[in-house]
Structure formats: structure tokens, C-alpha cells
Amino acid sequence: xxxxxxxxxxxxxxxxxxxxxxxxxxxxxxxxxxxxxxYSGKSPELIMSIYSNGDKEDGRFTAQLNKASQYVSLLIRxxxxxxxxxxxxxxAGGGADGLTFGKGTHLIIQP
Amino acid sequence: xxxxxxxxxxxxxxxxQNVTLSCEQNLNHDAMYWYRQDPGQGLRxxxxxxxVNDFQKGDIAEGYSVSREKxxxxxxxxxxxxxxxxxxxxxxxVSVGELFFGEGSRLTVL
Numbered sequence: 001x002x003x004x005x006x007x008x009x010x011x012x013x014x015x016x017x018x019x020x021x022x023x024x025x026x027x028x029x030x031x032x033x034x035x036x037x038x039y040s041g042k043s044p045e046l047i048m049s050i051y052s053n054g055d056k057e058d059g060r061f062t063a064q065l066n067k068a069s070q071y072v073s074l075l076i077r078x079x080x081x082x083x084x085x086x087x088x089x090x091x092a093g094g095g096a097d098g099l100t101f102g103k104g105t106h107l108i109i110q111p
Numbered sequence: 112x113x114x115x116x117x118x119x120x121x122x123x124x125x126x127x128q129n130v131t132l133s134c135e136q137n138l139n140h141d142a143m144y145w146y147r148q149d150p151g152q153g154l155r156x157x158x159x160x161x162x163v164n165d166f167q168k169g170d171i172a173e174g175y176s177v178s179r180e181k182x183x184x185x186x187x188x189x190x191x192x193x194x195x196x197x198x199x200x201x202x203x204x205v206s207v208g209e210l211f212f213g214e215g216s217r218l219t220v221l
Contacts, residue, residue: 034209
């Protein structure tokens with residue numbers, strides 16, 4: 001059984017600070033890793049994908065992957081109140097059966 | 112506009128009734144998926160389809176049925192056999208390994 005673990009939070013971060021979200025996964029053969037943002041009552045929106053070890057930056061977002069430790073993280077720099085949402089970590093094993101999702105971390109950016 | 116359209120957005124059902132949730136896409140994507148989300152929970156896979164006239168069960172297929180008669184359409188039927196159907200249902204397609212979602216359908220059983 002593939003598992004993806006996230007701290008459910010809430011994680012409270014002051015506006016302008018760096019928010020750090022973490023995720024671990026159980027399946028060593030996982031190949032693709034994703035971060036989705038979900039606002040309350042809305043569907044998830046893809047914000048980052050990462051496929052190889054190291055860092056990947058896109059604007060204020062940085063995804064980090066460490067396959068040896070089975071760990072993926074998302075950093076949000078200069079956090080804004082609009083970043084307040086639930087962040088879902090998702091993992092793909094390369095098969096056709098879609099993604100395995102964590103339960104999400106609820107992030108609150110305090111003005 | 113290109114995208115994934117789910118309908119209805121909100122649906123109320125009495126116990127014992129079957130309901131069908133619609134998912135249509137005009138992205139020309141082959142693979143389509145149905146996920147279920149409960150409050151405070153991650154998404155769980157119900158069914159998926161890689162090509163027309165073929166589909167596979169996901170992790171929680173019991174009490175659900177699907178069809179894939181056209182590439183553009185992947186409807187989900189929530190049957191009376193589904194013991195706890197109240198949830199947020201999400202349809203998705205895949206492009207270059209990345210999953211994209213429709214706006215979702217929220218089903219409430221009265």
C-alpha cells in the first residue's frame with residue numbers, strides 16, 4: 001500500500017516569512033512528485049512538480065526532493081495571506097493509476 | 112475554452128437513490144480519473160480509464176460504476192450500495208504525467 005504522509009497542521013506563518021511544508025512517501029519506486037494547493041470548497045490546483053533530486057524553483061515556490069530519504073518539501077517565500085490554503089502532496093509511481101495523495105497541510109498566513 | 116467540466120456542482124440525494132455525476136473534457140486527453148475527498152482527508156481513487164471502452168477500479172470502487180463510451184466523457188454513478196456517499200467528487204485528466212482537476216461535484220445524502 002502506497003502511503004504519503006503530511007502533517008495536517010494548521011501551520012501558522014507570519015506574512016512575509018518562509019512557509020515550509022513537508023511530505024514523506026513509502027514507495028521507493030515513486031518517480032514523480034507534485035504539490036497542489038486547495039482553497040476551501042475548491043478543487044486542487046497544481047503548483048509544482050519535481051522529478052529529480054534537488055531543488056526546483058518557480059517564483060516564490062521551491063520544491064525539494066530527496067529520494068534517498070523519501071522526502072519532498074515545498075518552501076513558500078515571502079508568504080502572502082492569499083497563500084492560506086491546504087497543500088496536498090502527491091506521488092506517482094509511473095503506472096497508469098494516477099497519483100497517491102497525502103491528507104494535506106493546512107497553512108495559515110497571518111497578516 | 113479548454114477544460115474539464117463537472118456537473119452538477121451541488122447535488123442532494125435521498126438514501127437509496129442512484130445518482131450520476133458528469134465529467135466532460137475537451138482537452139483531447141486519453142486518461143481520466145475519479146477521486147473522492149472527505150473532510151480533512153486526501154483524495155482517494157475511485158476509477159480510472161486510459162482509453163475508450165476500458166476502465167479500471169481504484170482503491171475505493173465499491174458502490175460506484177463508470178462508463179467510457181466517448182473520449183470526452185467519463186460519468187460516475189454513485190449507487191445505493193455506496194454506504195457513505197456524502198463527499199466531494201473530483202474528475203481529472205492527465206497531460207504529460209500531470210493531473211488536472213475539474214471544479215468538483217459536492218454530493219450530500221439526506
